[in-house]
Amino acid sequence: MEKVSVIIPVYNTTEFLDSCIDSVLQQTHDNTEIIIVNDGSNEECTTKLVGMDDRIDKVKLFHLPENKGVAFARNFGLEKASGDFVYFLDSDDYISNTTLENLVSHIGEFPMITGKNVSVNKANELAAIEYKKPFVIYKRKRLSRFKNRSAVNRLVRMDFIKEHGLQFKEDVKVFSDMEFILPFISLMSRVPYLKTALYFKRKRNDPINNPSLMQDLSSEEKIKDFLKVFNALKDQYAETPQAIRYLDRHFLNFFRKSIVLHCQTHGDIENVFREASYSANKVDKKAYSHLNIVVRQEINYLKNGNLSKFNKMMRLHLRLRKSKRAVQSKRKFFIQMYRSVFLKMPVKEKTIVFESFLGKNYSCSPKYIYEYMVKNNYDYNYVWIFNEKGRQLPGNPKQVKRFSLSYYYYLARAKYWVSNSRLPKHLDKREENVYLQTWHGTPLKKLVFDMNDIHSANPNYKSDFYSQSRRWDYLIAPNQFSHDIFKRAFLFDKEMLDTGYPRNDILHNEKDTDLPNEIKRKIGIPLDKKVILYAPTWRDGDFIDRGKYRFDLSLDLAKLKETLGDEYVVLLRMHYFIANNIDISGFEGFAYELSKYEDIAELYLISDMLITDYSSVFFDYASLRRPILFFAYDLELYRDTLRGFYMDIEKELPGPLVRNTDEIINSIQNVDQMNIEYKDKYDAFYDKYCGWEDGKASERVVKKVFK
């Protein structure tokens, strides 16, 4: 059986190493050697590698004295390889266990065979990939097989590498693979491609703390590296039409994607113009004769080194792109109006825009801040964002539909933004704008930069969060615990407001008034029944669509009604991400579905006890010092796989962890005993998490922000 040398350059990818190396060890093609080149990694990563080297015979570990870059590390690995074949694998990726067997058994006489790359992030990593019967596709049009310029997931004959001196270009940080793959384009008439040889390319989800190479470099560095590789290979393969055609095509793609984007974000091309002009003169005129007049002109001005004419044409290019985008959809047209008209209008000093839970309801801290300002006659113009307009609200504020033209108008003109969750990435923060982020709960579950792996559907979750949270000027902390976590998990470096949560003022100010009975009457709950509120959180794994998740009720309503129905009623309140309705048919008068009820704080007020799980609702409810049960039927999956917690829940929670409806019923039937048992824990919990709240948090926030 022929031997495959798997070459793995490693640079500070500790968290991904196990799945990478394990995926090689589990290969059905057993004859492999694992050449690991430690490219000057940090101590944690090096220690991990040394441990692997000791444990795994197949591993041959080499340490480079300092970080030399992926090209040097791969070339170094090539020198150490003794296999019949070479296969490159990046240390933050992994392969399916039949990949090498499939490639080896189908390469035939070809010098190289290539497999299929699948982009993964933690969210879809769990998704099973179907394995069909392997069959090879022989590609005439080789260029398509090299669209991604990467050397990974290509099985290459060692003697072909030696005969043609294949290597990676070491004087660049990125695009070094192009030098290694050009010989295949110029020397192979057909390229075998195997769809079932799977390579899982991980999309690194933390470009701030742990960026991949491409995420780490500036666009200027990337452009200069690409042009350097392009120039060198154009000279080296000047006599190879196939290679020339491939390189010219890649230059034009790179121009339209990266260089135009660079001009858009940097305003002009000045800092890379000389290099780009030099390279453009290497591009064959025929290669871009089919492109539109604007790009052809840009390439010609680049060739002639005419920067001012090039910039003029580029500005036209970007305007055309914007107007093309603006007519693609109503939303894109509104965003264009927002950028090119509304943002150019003066800021309204006395206008405040409010939004809660992505426009879903009128609740949480933005509501109570607003109501405090109205009650105390603060002289401002108030605008509320909702998905549906037409609410009867105190102070009769302006209401705008989320993502409507007025939405963009008021967000562009208002000096103040008050929101309890993120505002869209495409909104630009103006110099004069003041953005108060109230957030929406003391965190139990790990947040953003404290999360290792992101299970959320959006692989750019961390980079999006980073750019969106840079706009926050103020962030409210309900307690010191949240203060410390928000600072680290959000990388928040502006003003933290240690005020407690405005949304909990009502729990201190209204609990002994007639408001609770008013609310019960409004909902239609009998005043002589005790009320249980069930308010679970959402599950990252039960994803339906962006911001939409499924929830299956594990609470046995029939058993609850049978045992507690005489004395209690149950309110069911799902998280705002939950898209499916909970069916309570047959439990009318006992169970109330209140997931669409505007303000959960009012439900806290009327509830004699709370049942929740990993939601932050219990930090607020505890202000009422009423019993709380934690229905953690999926604790191991949720804590150990999905999210991770900030506290040791077995030790700190102010109430029992229960696993099923029987345990819930037992706790409720013995609630007095439970209160005694948990008194000390509850007191300690209250002091740590509710101590800052006294019903005056809105006042403190308003006086701080709206001086």
Ligand code: C2G
């Ligand atoms: N909420 C609600 N009904 C539920 C659950 C939550 O109205 N059944 C509201 C509460 O105001 C709660 C907030 O949504 O405080 C956040 O809900 P979590 O379950 O804690 O989940 P998440 O939205 O992920 O926020 O720092 C808090 C974290 O960010 C968690």
